[in-house]
Amino acid sequence: MPTQVKICGLTRAEDVETAQAAGADFLGFIVEVKSARRLSVAQAAALIKDVKVNTVAVTGDPSDQLVADIKAAGFSHIQLHGFETLARVAEIARTGLSVIKAVPVDSRDEVALATDYSGAADLILFDAKPPKGAPKDAPRGGHGLRFDWSILTGAALPKQWALAGGLTPDNVAQAIRHTNAPIVDVASGVETSPGIKDAALIKVFIARAKELDRNG
Secondary structure, three states: EEEEEEEEEOOOOHHHHHHHOOOOEEEEEEEOOOOOOOOOOOHHHOOOOEEEOEEEEEEOOOHHHHHHHHHOOOOEEEEOOOOOOHHHHHHHHHHEEEEEEEEEOHHHHHHHHHHHHHHHOOEEEOOOOOOOOOOOOOOOOOOOOOOHHHHOOOOOOOOOOOOOOOOOOOOOHHHHHOOOOOOOEEHHHEEEOOOOHHHHHHHHHHHHHOOOOOOO
């Protein structure tokens, strides 16, 4: 079973087209949250007009109005990258959007705690934590950092989960072999600068992720 791929932090139509044509399964757009890749909902909506794969609005601690705007824009998924409680994740899930809950982890205990969200979220995204010393309001993802994949080994992982954090065309195959991740998520690893993707890197990343057969 090939691993699915999410290309995240897209800001340009040409990168959307490249990622979709290369076989990406999810396309991610960072909306209305602090990030060098930030878009408005309207800007992101314009980019997904002709997209045939899963579209993900990535945000953090969204208001009810923002959730409604994301749904109205036609996104299939919302990715929550903030400090959302389990109850808030469940509330957002009831809107009909598929929910991805991103959880930064660096220990086995945090992996175990993250799985608590699986009862409300459709998918748990395990990501690296922001750099040490980063301000509290710093973006919670897209730093190009990886965590120790071994903390996932032997863990009771949810049925649907994804791996993010420091993935690149050079290490994605190793990451999949080590973790058996069903989905891998990349942003900075296929960029020349924040939000500006490299077409060649996108194609290589997707090809290397999908050439492996996972167990299960």
